[in-house]
Amino acid sequence: MNPEKFLQSLLDSRVQANASTSHRSQHPTRIRVLQALQRGSLCIPDLAEMTDVTRQTTYRAVAPLEEAGLVRERNERYTLTCSGARLLQAYSNIDAKVTIESLARLARSSHQQWLLRALSEEPMRKSNVIERARDERAISRTTVHRIITCLQKDGYVELRAGVYELSETGELLQQAFEQLQTIAAGAIEYKKFIRWLPAELDSFPLEALEESTLIHNTPDQPHNVLNAFVSGAKVDLERLQGMSAIRSPALDQAYRPVIEHTPNVTVIFTDQVLFQFHAADRFVDYAAQEDYSLYLEEGSIRPGVRLLFVPGPIPLHLAIYDDSRVIMAPAPSTGVTEAESTALDSSDSCVIEWVQGLFNQYLEGARPPIRVFQEHVASALRDEQSRERSVQSSVPQTEVT
Known part of the structure; x- marks a missing residue:
């Protein structure tokens, strides 16, 4: 049509x-x-x-x-x-x-x-x-x-x-x-x-997509979208901003040099990814190399590099490279399947400005690891107390005469 x-x-x-x-x-x-x-x-x-x-x-x-x-x-x-x-x-x-x-x-x-x-x-x-x-x-x-x-x-x-x-x-x-x-x-x-x-x-600036490129996953090439993000990982970057709801070994490996060499890095993950990080001894060891307490309190892996977390689902995986190029793809919360996933690669200033605005919206509510853990413990405690009250209310009360 x-x-x-x-x-x-x-x-x-x-x-x-x-x-x-x-x-x-x-x-x-x-x-x-x-x-x-x-x-x-x-x-x-x-x-x-x-x-x-x-x-x-x-x-x-x-x-x-x-x-x-x-x-x-x-x-x-x-x-x-x-x-x-x-x-x-x-x-x-x-x-x-x-x-x-x-x-x-x-x-x-x-x-x-x-x-x-x-x-x-x-x-x-x-x-x-x-x-x-x-x-x-x-x-x-x-x-x-x-x-x-x-x-x-x-x-x-x-x-x-x-x-x-x-x-x-x-x-x-x-x-x-x-x-x-x-x-x-x-x-x-x-x-x-x-x-x-x-x-x-x-x-979303639909009017500004003329110079953008679509990257599709196909049955023969099911990792084209993932490879697009990997291709953007370059150690000569000055600034990287990202947002993701998944943890991928391929992305971990590709972006480790970027995190180690790029002066300004801020990446937002969902809380679920944080718990996946801390289930891996290798990540904990890496976070502890600089100052583990600083990482917990501020999300800082090293000076200029922060990992922050948001509680709810996010609509897009995205990476902004030096404020001049953006790659983004729908996150699982949208209902997209891996086979249907398609990434958008754009250097249009209007698209980059829009993505930057979306990133900043999530950045306002992003928290360092210690806050996530504290909220998780408080939530677990409330759930336990609620269960206890529910059990107590279901136990027949003996009338004292």
Whole structure:
């Protein structure tokens, strides 16, 4: 599916609800599906009820959304993805002056798209529009006349002193459509990576992925994603920031020289990884080489190198190399399998800035090892006390007379 066909299916207002005239029915069915999934994962019957359509219509509505990666299905329940939330956010921000019907018509007409784009670049006389259309082999003279007349009637194009130009509303229509198209294009092209990102990451810059590379695991090469992270381990780095929910012997071996030689290193792991570290005598010995108490209290392996930990699941494995390159892949919490795992390798400044922001969010709540151990002991103690109270309450009480 290409972005043009997808936007047609998304915005086509001819798909209507049954007999309902509620405010939800003013939006295309597929938009209402995305809106319903903002509340959480839903099955087809629940989606049908929430969107005021039949189950059969719901199946037809969900199909292109899943194909484009805007929703993800698991165990017959559908979940909104990062790209679905991002597109829905852009749709929600469309100016009220732009009607959904006009967007739907624009999505269905490549000729109208060409004309709006041409007039957004420069106001032109009709003869100049026709000449440019002929040079670009875009649309015929008759079609130019017909579309300009329709757009002028709808208030999207204005004629001033013989020159046609977009009205304020026309500019809003063009901008809204281009944004939706750009988001759809990024979602579809990078679907194998994007579809695993949760809706909460709707600020992910889909518009900035043009220079990014996807790295897929395959049946013949099941470790391509892992090897991508290993390839970034270079001892001439000045700064490394990372986040991971797994411990891998291959990564341990690859990044040991980086940790020993890179001046500035901060890596965030989940608490579960900390307990895996401390089950390995080799790691404990390594942590003790500098100052074990400093490692426990601050996460410091050596000056300039910190290992910190977060309690909950994380959505991405990531590594930021010298603030100039980032590699990231969905973490197990997203439901991705090893066979489906895909990494994104990017040097785009917008992507790096976004990843840096995500890293900093988790860094704010990251703790050194001693805090994790203290919280773990306190939690275990509370659980034990709760069990004891439960046992005591279940023992029949003998009445004293």
